[in-house]
Amino acid sequence: MxxxxxxxxxxxxxxxxxxxxxxxxxxxxxxxxxxxxxxxxxxxxxxxxxxxxxxxxxxxxxxxxxxxxxxxxxxxxxxxxxxxxxxxxxxxxxxxxxxxxxxxxxxxxxxxxxxxxxxxxxxxxxxxxxxxxxxxxxxxxxxxxxxxxxxxxxxxxxxxxxxxxxxxxxxxxxxxxxxxxxxxxxxxxxxxxxxxxxxxxxxxxxxxxxxxxxxxxxxxxxxxxxxxxxxxxxxxxxxxxxxxxxxxxxxxxxxxxxxxxxxxxxxxxxxQGMDTIVAHEQDLSAKLCTGLSDMPGLKIYGAPADDRHTSVISVTLEGMNPEEIGMRLDIDHDIITRTGLQCAPLAHEGIGTGKLGTVRFSIGPLNQESDIDRVLTAMHELSHEAVAR
Ligand SMILES: Cc1ncc(COP(=O)(O)O)c(C=O)c1O
The missing domain is CATH 3.40.640.10 (Type I PLP-dependent aspartate aminotransferase-like (Major domain))
Known part of the structure; x- marks a missing residue:
């Protein structure tokens, strides 16, 4: 990879x-x-x-x-x-x-x-x-x-x-x-x-x-x-x-x-056992949500890491549109996410992101803690840049 x-x-x-x-x-x-x-x-x-x-x-x-x-x-x-x-x-x-x-x-x-x-x-x-x-x-x-x-x-x-x-x-x-x-x-x-x-x-x-x-x-x-x-x-x-x-x-x-x-x-x-895989993904998901939650201007739409949620987390950042965030994560940090409406326009309409969508992080069984650390460092940088605009 x-x-x-x-x-x-x-x-x-x-x-x-x-x-x-x-x-x-x-x-x-x-x-x-x-x-x-x-x-x-x-x-x-x-x-x-x-x-x-x-x-x-x-x-x-x-x-x-x-x-x-x-x-x-x-x-x-x-x-x-x-x-x-x-x-x-x-x-x-x-x-x-x-x-x-x-x-x-x-x-x-x-x-x-x-x-x-x-x-x-x-x-x-x-x-x-x-x-x-x-x-x-x-x-x-x-x-x-x-x-x-x-x-x-x-x-x-x-x-x-x-x-x-x-x-x-x-x-x-x-x-x-x-x-x-x-x-x-x-x-x-x-x-x-x-x-x-x-x-x-x-x-x-x-x-x-x-x-x-x-x-x-x-x-x-x-x-x-x-x-x-x-x-x-x-x-x-x-x-x-x-x-x-x-x-x-x-x-x-x-x-x-x-x-x-x-x-x-x-x-x-x-x-591996599905329970083991899910526990790993939920741990990473919890780490990501906790790390993101106090960043200025950042809103999390995906909810907690529990059995009523998969490890799919959508966020927006005030002052920077999702497409730009996705591009910056990719080009500056080599982090791959999905931005926009993710083929579900009415879901976005319902959460109030119907125009520009969100940045979606989705965790898989082969992700590591170091991936989450990288996302948090990059999002920290971007959130401060967005606030300063
Ligand atoms: C909820 C949901 N349904 C259907 C699909 C379509 O899946 P596929 O790309 O395998 O056709 C996707 C793909 O992202 C999805 O997330």
Missing amino acids: GDMAYLDNGATSFPKPESVYVAMDTFYRHHGVNPGRSGADAAMEAGSILDETRKELNSFFANPSPDYNRLIFTANATDSLNTCIQGMVRPGDHVVSTRLEHNSVLRPLHELANRGIITFDLVPFDGDGFIDPADVAAMIRPETRMVVVNHGSNVIGTVQDITAIGAICRERGVTFTVDAAQTAGCVPIDMAAMGIDLLAFTGHKSLLGPVGIGGVAVGPDVDPVSFRWGGTGVRSAQLTHLEQYPYRLEAGTLNTMGIAGLRAGLQWILE
Whole structure:
């Protein structure tokens, strides 16, 4: 990583554990052929890595369906959320979501609404960044097909009470989709206990895999329809797409190298223990927040280091805009952050930063205390410069 302090793990985790690089390289050199497309040893081996990864992820997320083929692979969380939303809604349906959503939920909802296919309502969040499950219940109507909720905010790190919302969806017979882009791998997810029907995740953030791989864990009570059809490598004589999982929601050659990397990321998490990883991230997060809190003109939007928050912290500095801060951190201090609206414009509107956004620090398992020390030194310098302007 050179001398860079990388604090943009909310965008994508970096670096990856060494085992992830090794797994991808080894896989692609030895088994980089198309699984399911032939009976050759390498193809069988590639197919078995796919199967094992489906099994491991299905159990990691406690999908109540034991059929691990219901763990389907996609390109990323955006692809997963499109698969869930477009796969479930029908003309005339209503969807309930929240103002904390990423554009990967907001844009599909707006697109479908603009085409006259659905209507939707967005639940607001309170001053601490939490939505009230009672507000979700109040917005459900007879024609509500789906509730889709951001599990962990990519702007302020708040983790929503998914279990309470899941219980409401169960009671009202509404499909519950969760955007776990920011939580899969760093917040425990139990689909059965939380009442989640569709869990959309990405491989390249806290699951520590590479970019280009994501997935959906499809619960036993829902069957999204695909909007993509094509080759599956099996039953080629059939001219319509297969109904069976995983083919139902997968078409074309999968990102097998990405899956091998994702599997290694998951194995690393299980070996270290998610609790240990989270405790480390929370310690760094607490150190960062404490160090930032008494700097002049500095406002922290991401809240405390506890189990209702991931290690995503947004800040602004009076007198210096976020873009300039991000640039100065990068150019003068080799510190990588993310500035602006982070693809979640309504979340920013809600915290009062809708125009310029924030500077977002997001901590990953491979960050060290020295990274936080560097941020604090740099922000101390910038905050004094901003006050003097
Ligand atoms: C909350 C949230 N949802 C969805 C996404 C989209 O993830 P991907 O880039 O894997 O499509 C992100 C990415 O930043 C996110 O933070």
